[in-house]
Amino acid sequence: MKNIGKVIEIFSADKNSSGFPRPIVEQLDIIKDYGIKHDKFAGKNQDKTVMIVGLKAYTIAEENGINLDYGSFGENILFDFDPHKYKVGSTFLINDVKLEITQNCTICNHLGVFSPDLPSLVREHRGLYCRIISSGIITKENIVYIKEEI
Template identity: 30%
Template structure:
């Protein structure tokens, strides 16, 4: 399915930290999420994960990992990430648009793997840059465009 919903939005002030859920966030064009440590002039401004993947890891590893605990910015429910490749664009809410710049990343000992013993960003994370800014919040529609 090329459509889903924002389950949670999370940020952290610095890189290398677990993120905390926030009620809403401001996406800034060519920068990232306001007040998030991963914002800047690069291709991994915003990180998205699929809620189903988090639920699967929780079940398999008997964990209770919640929003932001895998260091993701946007946790998305109900969307099939397999339809998204580098260059795909997704709209979040009314006006924000992200472009997928990378699927997965190099695996290294991170705060997530040191804390929980498992990480899914290296295999399933969508790394994106902000093409068009806007305010996003839990419940907003997410769709491939």
């Protein structure tokens, strides 16, 4: 495993939450075959259980005059590196948690509430969906490792 960065912030929205940004939380309790404990999307599509975003999406927005609070892309985990440079099937290790990239997050119309230009600006850096391979706890500042390809 290779150290590739760290967790900047973590987010989760319960079933009573709506809109963006997603609320910041103290920890994410990641549960295999379920999702994030208390998250409104837990128990649904296992290939979209966790959404990750890299800081680059916020940098692109800021460089174009769009100032966003962290969590505005709907992510559960914000990284200090760009996860989009890794392929579908790549596995991240954060503490005991293993997350496998399953697909790119589609561009949602809701991003247009921040700016009509935002969806096209972040098209290649919007976020990635992950499946949970192993359970555990994730907190802010945790180190992120990537399973090196053979």
